[in-house]
Amino acid sequence: MTIDTDRRSFLARAAALAAAPTIASLVGNAMLSSPAAAAGATDLPDFAPVPPSALGPALNGSGYYVGRIERNLYWVTNGTYIAAFLTTRDGVVLLDAPPALGGNIQRAIDEVTRPAGLPSKVTHLIYSHHHSDHIGASALFGKRVTRIGHTETRRLLKRDADPDKPAPDETFDDHRTLRIGGERIELHWLGANHTPDNIFIHLPGHRALMLVDVLMPGWAPFANLNLSEDVQGALKAPAQALKFPWAHFIGGHMGRLGTRRDLEVDQAYTADLEAEIRTALAVVDPAPYFARYADNPWAAVKTYLDEVVAVAIAPVVRKYTGVLAAADVFADSSAFVLAQSLRLDLGVGQVVQD
Known part of the structure; x- marks a missing residue:
């Protein structure tokens, strides 16, 4: 191992240790120290690099x-x-x-x-x-x-x-x-x-x-x-x-x-996410999910909404990766709650039965 690699490894470990109190404030000390969390740390996903901006x-x-x-x-x-x-x-x-x-x-x-x-x-x-x-x-x-x-x-x-x-x-x-x-x-x-x-x-x-x-x-x-x-x-x-x-x-x-530009970019992001969710709600057919899980509505709804979210976030993640940090990290959960707000607050996709 070269000296430069040693130095990079040391800096990475130091950065992780320095970040621990901050991360604890977000997720809780118990989660940081749990054996289950440590056991799963060997197979972690990769995410897009954080843009310097x-x-x-x-x-x-x-x-x-x-x-x-x-x-x-x-x-x-x-x-x-x-x-x-x-x-x-x-x-x-x-x-x-x-x-x-x-x-x-x-x-x-x-x-x-x-x-x-x-x-x-x-x-x-x-x-x-x-x-x-x-x-x-x-x-x-x-x-x-x-x-x-x-x-x-x-x-x-x-x-x-x-x-x-x-x-x-x-x-x-x-x-x-x-x-x-x-x-x-x-x-x-x-x-x-x-x-x-x-x-x-x-x-x-x-x-x-x-x-x-x-x-x-x-x-x-x-x-x-x-x-x-x-x-x-x-x-x-x-x-x-x-x-x-x-x-x-x-x-x-x-x-x-x-800056004011940051707010404008955020507005564009959420507008794009909403537009893609509206499209996904219109094009993803729920019938196959309810047919597959006819006796389990929760499973049908979950798998249907999982597909709606996946369809909606794909173009948004592509567009904003490199523009906004972590565009690929929480897009699914944000799309889910936005889809529910469109459905429950604005009535998107709701049908009044005869």
């Missing part, structure tokens, strides 16, 4: 990157999760607190504020929505923090009663303007999308918009269209986002910021 900046030795977005607005990432923060004369306004970033959030803040002689204490924490993977490190910042979120976020967090993510102290329904430390932040709720409480965080003085879990710049959607609870709302959200004036997009995931 999907990747963000290199992480530091502590496993994070912090950078300026515009003026006194910054972002911090571990390559999979993103938070943002606004430094002000009165303290720091934090936008989300992913547990995968955890203590590195404060380290990133200190890295920015201390050389500038600014206060490093987080005084306000804005929740994008109630999901633990984005706000589960909230408790790290103590009780003397004003937490702000949507009314539904408060209801859901009160229901869940997780001490790691205290419910918001201040809430709003449709719109609220915040003025903190001389800075202006606009909070908007424009209807359910990824979750019922997911909001648009607009920073007009910094030409930035934060909308979490609706799209990941440079990447095809995560499973089930980013685990969207309201598929039709999630499909409309990029168009809603583009109505705001901004130049920098904070999507909450992966290792880079987004």
Whole structure:
């Protein structure tokens, strides 16, 4: 084995070890350590290479990157999760607190504020929505923090009663303007999308918009269209986002910021996927599946929908491989939930019997 090969092997192992905490935040520590998972690791599938355009900046030795977005607005990432923060004369306004970033959030803040002689204490924490993977490190910042979120976020967090993510102290329904430390932040709720409480965080003085879990710049959607609870709302959200004036997009995931072009590509992807699903629903004949599994409707429906999904995603995966990272990874699950939304929400393919 050559020295160069040794080095590549070492770097690959190091990258895998560095990624483990981040992966654990996505799938859970138990799944990472299970014997069954280890046993199946010898026969893993290949996927298309990740295009360089999907990747963000290199992480530091502590496993994070912090950078300026515009003026006194910054972002911090571990390559999979993103938070943002606004430094002000009165303290720091934090936008989300992913547990995968955890203590590195404060380290990133200190890295920015201390050389500038600014206060490093987080005084306000804005929740994008109630999901633990984005706000589960909230408790790290103590009780003397004003937490702000949507009314539904408060209801859901009160229901869940997780001490790691205290419910918001201040809430709003449709719109609220915040003025903190001389800075202006606009909070908007424009209807359910990824979750019922997911909001648009607009920073007009910094030409930035934060909308979490609706799209990941440079990447095809995560499973089930980013685990969207309201598929039709999630499909409309990029168009809603583009109505705001901004130049920098904070999507909450992966290792880079987004542009308006990223949202347009995402819109094209989901439009193509929907068009192909509509075509597949029209051309795939369900009769053979129901004939084969006449006494087992679940098997008939499953195999029929599997074929609908396979027919629909093939041209989409071909078109977007090399354009969006992981276009071939979760396309099947996203196509499935979109097909069900077309059927159940919009009535596509439904026939009223005589």
